[in-house]
Amino acid sequence: QSALTQPASVSGSPGQSITISCTGTSSDVGSYNLVSWYQQHPGKAPKLMIYEVSKRPSGVSNRFSGSKSGNTASLTISGLQAEDEADYYCCSYAGSSRWVFGGGTKLTVL
């Protein structure tokens, strides 16, 4: 099972919006609406930000949103804030009780 493909880095200025893509295959992202996104600050554990493609856990800002088209899922962060600077990982259920993560995207807030 290969890792999902994410851009290595994205950047944006405070207040702007950015989108991080996550490309898989018809065996994972394309087959299931079970894509989740995680935020990880340096030295910290990952934090769930989006699940089931577009749902937000309680306590996560509505500036974070998710979507999916075909084999590609996307995470959009609007109204960028300095605290959003972190690494972001997508994850998809891949069938047969297996999961696959993306390679991660470093978000820089300029």
Add this chain to the structure above:
Amino acid sequence: EVQLVESGGGLVQPGGSLRLSCAASGFTFSSYDMHWVRQATGKGLEWVSAIGTAGDPYYPGSVKGRFTISRENAKNSLYLQMNSLRAGDTAVYYCARGTYSYMDVWGKGTTVTVSS
């Protein structure tokens, strides 16, 4: 407070074994699937194993046959027995509470270093 605390990491020689533990608190442990996820220094997250509420284990090909996940619901504990360790297994190992949809609670991780 919902919490997961990993332990058992350390330095081990190639070919050696190590057993990681994860202590759960603040929720009904027996009602949740659980995962192990690892992260090598400077690298991304990698799913390592999962176990269902009935104790059914699941692994990716990279660790199948070498790692064994188990749980002891009476002790609110998750375990990962790692055998035939390789340098490539060096990473921070996280336990996480999860479903098919997400992993919503994570521990702080325990570091495993495989080196001679």
